Amino acid sequence: MAHLHRTPLPVPEAVERVMQYKRKGGVERKHLHESGGRVLAENVSATHAVPPFHKSPYDGFALCSADTKDLSRENPGTFRVIETVAAGHRASRELRPGEAVRIMTGAEIPQGADCVAMFEICTTGEDQTGHPVMTLKRRMDAWQNVIEKGSETEQGEVLVPEGSKINPGVQALLATFGYSEISVYKKPLVGVFATGTELLEVDEPMEPGKIRNSNASMIQAQLERSGAACTYLGKLDDDFDSCYEAVSSALGDYDVLITTGGVSVGDYDLMPDIYKKLGAEVLFNKVAMRPGSVTTVAEHHGKVLYGLSGNPSACYVGYELFAHPILQHFMGNTRPYHTRVQAVLGQDFKKANPFMRFVRGKLHYEEGMVVVYPAGMDKSAIVTSLAHTDVFIVLRGGTRGYSKGDMVEAVLLEDQTGQTQF
Amino acid sequence: MAHLHRTPLPVPEAVERVMQYKRKGGVERKHLHESGGRVLAENVSATHAVPPFHKSPYDGFALCSADTKDLSRENPGTFRVIETVAAGHRASRELRPGEAVRIMTGAEIPQGADCVAMFEICTTGEDQTGHPVMTLKRRMDAWQNVIEKGSETEQGEVLVPEGSKINPGVQALLATFGYSEISVYKKPLVGVFATGTELLEVDEPMEPGKIRNSNASMIQAQLERSGAACTYLGKLDDDFDSCYEAVSSALGDYDVLITTGGVSVGDYDLMPDIYKKLGAEVLFNKVAMRPGSVTTVAEHHGKVLYGLSGNPSACYVGYELFAHPILQHFMGNTRPYHTRVQAVLGQDFKKANPFMRFVRGKLHYEEGMVVVYPAGMDKSAIVTSLAHTDVFIVLRGGTRGYSKGDMVEAVLLEDQTGQTQF
Numbered sequence: 046m047a048h049l050h051r052t053p054l055p056v057p058e059a060v061e062r063v064m065q066y067k068r069k070g071g072v073e074r075k076h077l078h079e080s081g082g083r084v085l086a087e088n089v090s091a092t093h094a095v096p097p098f099h100k101s102p103y104d105g106f107a108l109c110s111a112d113t114k115d116l117s118r119e120n121p122g123t124f125r126v127i128e129t130v131a132a133g134h135r136a137s138r139e140l141r142p143g144e145a146v147r148i149m150t151g152a153e154i155p156q157g158a159d160c161v162a163m164f165e166i167c168t169t170g171e172d173q174t175g176h177p178v179m180t181l182k183r184r185m186d187a188w189q190n191v192i193e194k195g196s197e198t199e200q201g202e203v204l205v206p207e208g209s210k211i212n213p214g215v216q217a218l219l220a221t222f223g224y225s226e227i228s229v230y231k232k233p234l235v236g237v238f239a240t241g242t243e244l245l246e247v248d249e250p251m252e253p254g255k256i257r258n259s260n261a262s263m264i265q266a267q268l269e270r271s272g273a274a275c276t277y278l279g280k281l282d283d284d285f286d287s288c289y290e291a292v293s294s295a296l297g298d299y300d301v302l303i304t305t306g307g308v309s310v311g312d313y314d315l316m317p318d319i320y321k322k323l324g325a326e327v328l329f330n331k332v333a334m335r336p337g338s339v340t341t342v343a344e345h346h347g348k349v350l351y352g353l354s355g356n357p358s359a360c361y362v363g364y365e366l367f368a369h370p371i372l373q374h375f376m377g378n379t380r381p382y383h384t385r386v387q388a389v390l391g392q393d394f395k396k397a398n399p400f401m402r403f404v405r406g407k408l409h410y411e412e413g414m415v416v417v418y419p420a421g422m423d424k425s426a427i428v429t430s431l432a433h434t435d436v437f438i439v440l441r442g443g444t445r446g447y448s449k450g451d452m453v454e455a456v457l458l459e460d461q462t463g464q465t466q467f
Numbered sequence: 468m469a470h471l472h473r474t475p476l477p478v479p480e481a482v483e484r485v486m487q488y489k490r491k492g493g494v495e496r497k498h499l500h501e502s503g504g505r506v507l508a509e510n511v512s513a514t515h516a517v518p519p520f521h522k523s524p525y526d527g528f529a530l531c532s533a534d535t536k537d538l539s540r541e542n543p544g545t546f547r548v549i550e551t552v553a554a555g556h557r558a559s560r561e562l563r564p565g566e567a568v569r570i571m572t573g574a575e576i577p578q579g580a581d582c583v584a585m586f587e588i589c590t591t592g593e594d595q596t597g598h599p600v601m602t603l604k605r606r607m608d609a610w611q612n613v614i615e616k617g618s619e620t621e622q623g624e625v626l627v628p629e630g631s632k633i634n635p636g637v638q639a640l641l642a643t644f645g646y647s648e649i650s651v652y653k654k655p656l657v658g659v660f661a662t663g664t665e666l667l668e669v670d671e672p673m674e675p676g677k678i679r680n681s682n683a684s685m686i687q688a689q690l691e692r693s694g695a696a697c698t699y700l701g702k703l704d705d706d707f708d709s710c711y712e713a714v715s716s717a718l719g720d721y722d723v724l725i726t727t728g729g730v731s732v733g734d735y736d737l738m739p740d741i742y743k744k745l746g747a748e749v750l751f752n753k754v755a756m757r758p759g760s761v762t763t764v765a766e767h768h769g770k771v772l773y774g775l776s777g778n779p780s781a782c783y784v785g786y787e788l789f790a791h792p793i794l795q796h797f798m799g800n801t802r803p804y805h806t807r808v809q810a811v812l813g814q815d816f817k818k819a820n821p822f823m824r825f826v827r828g829k830l831h832y833e834e835g836m837v838v839v840y841p842a843g844m845d846k847s848a849i850v851t852s853l854a855h856t857d858v859f860i861v862l863r864g865g866t867r868g869y870s871k872g873d874m875v876e877a878v879l880l881e882d883q884t885g886q887t888q889f
Binding site: 093197205220223242247248250251265266269357408413414427429430452 | 499500503513515517518519520553554555556557573574575619620626627631634635636637638639640641642643644645646647663664665666669670671672673675676677678679680681682683684685686687688689691692705777779783806808809810811827830832834835836837849850851852853854855856857874881882883884
């Protein structure tokens with residue numbers, strides 16, 4: 046039996062062994078509005094200069110600075126206002142000496158003008174013929190109050206590199222530069238089986254000796270949070286032949302296959318044996334951690350197969366540590382690992398840790414410090430702790446418990462940043 | 468003109484004024500697998516005890532502790548193994564004295580048994596008739612190695628209260644307790660207009676004097692990040708009558724209406740005047756902050772109308788400060804405001820702040836401290852800063868700049884936690 050030969054592998058080595066089989070998925074074109082949260086598979090470049098023309102930052106009058114060089118309070122100058130240009134419009138002709146154009150914020154500076162006198166410093170009126178005029182009492186410099194073409198970004202500049210996650214600000218850039226479609230990495234297709242004769246589906250009534258299948262729903266939700274595409278393939282009885290059949294026939298259809306259950310030590314220790322019969326290489330079947338020590342991961346022709354524990358907490362932890370980074374890499378994320386931070390432990394955790402422990406916890410911010418609290422240690426927390434979990438508190442093996450105020454490491458599960466190393 | 472009477476309102480008062488018009492949206496039933504990220508509109512309770520039966524935590528033999536009371540190394544006892552019970556199965560009959568049942572992890576303890584002897588401490592063999600037997604050399608206590616029915620959670624206990632966000636752990640609980648459907652708060656329907664004659668749509672070629680409409684795409688992405696449902700209603704020219712017509716006819720179809728542009732001081736200062744003609748109450752049209760000082764918010768028969776700036780940064784900030792919490796409350800979130808934390812400023816920011824400033828920034832964690840960096844202050848950052856933004860760095864008004872290492876407040880834009888107060 047496989048379990049007789051199990052040697053617990055330290056967590057970092059287990060992660061490294063899985064990540065040897067990381068691969069990037071394909072690329073697809075997505076409409077700008079369907080690209081949120083995906084990863085760019087191409088650079089976003091400035092397809093035109095910004096601003097694309099000399100632009101007025103204010104409401105005022107555009108004119109030629111040379112026309113103003115002798116002006117002062119004692120020697121005001123009067124300009125003929127030939128037209129008004131609003132944002133989105135252009136002046137109808139080039140400005141001539143002695144002329145000004147009333148210009149609105151964001152509008153293009155007319156040909157022949159090279160500065161803008163703000164509305165507040167100008168006096169408006171009419172000349173003898175009733176034509177609008179403007180009087181100015183100071184000199185203007187060339188390019189004063191003009192946002193010059195290309196002054197913010199030159200055409201061709203790479204603004205957001207391939208491998209970046211698309212957030213609302215990136216979507217604004219895509220729109221600015223006319224990317225109505227964009228190349229993004231595909232989502233991995235993940236197939237999920239739950240194994241266990243004791244399992245009932247969510248909509249089945251309770252039966253003696255049975256429990257409802259919660260891991261399949263949880264894993265689907267975790268996959269959704271990771272940004273992957275998930276298909277639930279159903280539950281399997283603890284029977285070698287039917288499990289083997291189901292797993293081997295699904296293998297071709299998915300980028301990654303996850304099963305829950307069927308990995309604990311005992312007579313029904315199915316998954317490791319199924320992996321062997323498939324000809325898959327078992328990367329490990331025991332990890333030096335709690336919970337999740339019986340997590341099994343295998344590799345078959347470059348595809349990673351996860352045999353997660355049937356215990357909900359162990360299943361949850363196994364997914365986030367070993368599956369999340371593979372899926373992030375597949376989706377093109379250059380920072381595939383969950384962000385890990387130094388944090389202050391908010392309450393005592395006095396359990397001894399012979400192995401590295403991933404305590405489900407809750408993140409708080411207190412006066413600039415990151416503080417983490419174990420997600421409830423009372424009775425019903427066994428059931429509810431995952432509902433209140435947004436971090437793992439990492440407690441090293443070989444310790445006799447931790448005290449409130451100790452510095453610990455925390456793995457952030459809902460942070461979008463990620464990091465490049467485990 | 469409206470702008471003549473504008474008095475800048477401090478940000479907290481502006482937020483408070485908007486939040487007077489918060490209202491909760493309706494409730495809808497969602498399938499468990501479509502409920503991720505939504506907010507519970509009902510309590511999740513334990514519909515049965517956990518575990519639902521006395522359960523074995525180990526592989527071993529279930530037997531009656533009274534049968535073992537005289538056993539020791541010197542006085543071993545031999546039990547007749549009458550059957551094997553795997554998880555999901557039940558023993559076929561009650562245990563009698565002198566009998567044991569081989570039991571697997573997670574299986575139900577048979578009637579008549581009250582303890583489990585772990586496999587490792589038992590010796591197995593056969594009696595003279597070839598029937599399997601098990602020999603034990605120690606006494607067992609009643610309920611030793613038994614997870615008693617209801618020991619984790621009693622039936623009826625409220626596990627996750629109404630108003631909580633549904634994460635993968637909550638979905639696991641929903642599955643455990645048979646909630647294949649669940650009541651959640653509806654998403655608000657938000658209509659978005661972009662105003663500005665200078666605007667081109669994303670798929671239109673560039674034209675002299677025009678720029679592409681990036682705010683509509685950005686706002687849609689921000690709405691998506693907030694969890695709202697968005698309909699883009701198109702762009703409008705800077706023309707009072709057509710804008711008034713479009714806004715007033717859309718008003719009935721959406722829970723919230725957002726326009727971008729048409730609020731800056733000038734001849735084309737449309738939105739405040741449109742709100743007045745609609746009979747809407749303008750809550751404010753100037754806020755003592757940068758960027759976004761011209762943000763206008765109005766209320767019409769309980770609906771909130773946002774006139775955000777046409778400047779992308781101002782539009783982005785105005786949305787997150789004034790629209791996000793209204794939408795979160797609509798969706799039932801009891802913590803509708805973005806999480807605000809004390810953070811260390813990672814680099815100098817030497818600009819004077821006559822008004823409160825919301826600097827677009829990036830969050831880092833450094834040795835347990837939250838450190839924030841302005842999202843680039845070089846030339847092209849004017850265009851790209853929003854693409855690198857996941858926090859606002861809040862710099863108080865009336866200051867002459869900040870130095871690296873100063874403690875500042877940061878608004879977390881991608882955090883899922885939220886807080887109850889602004």
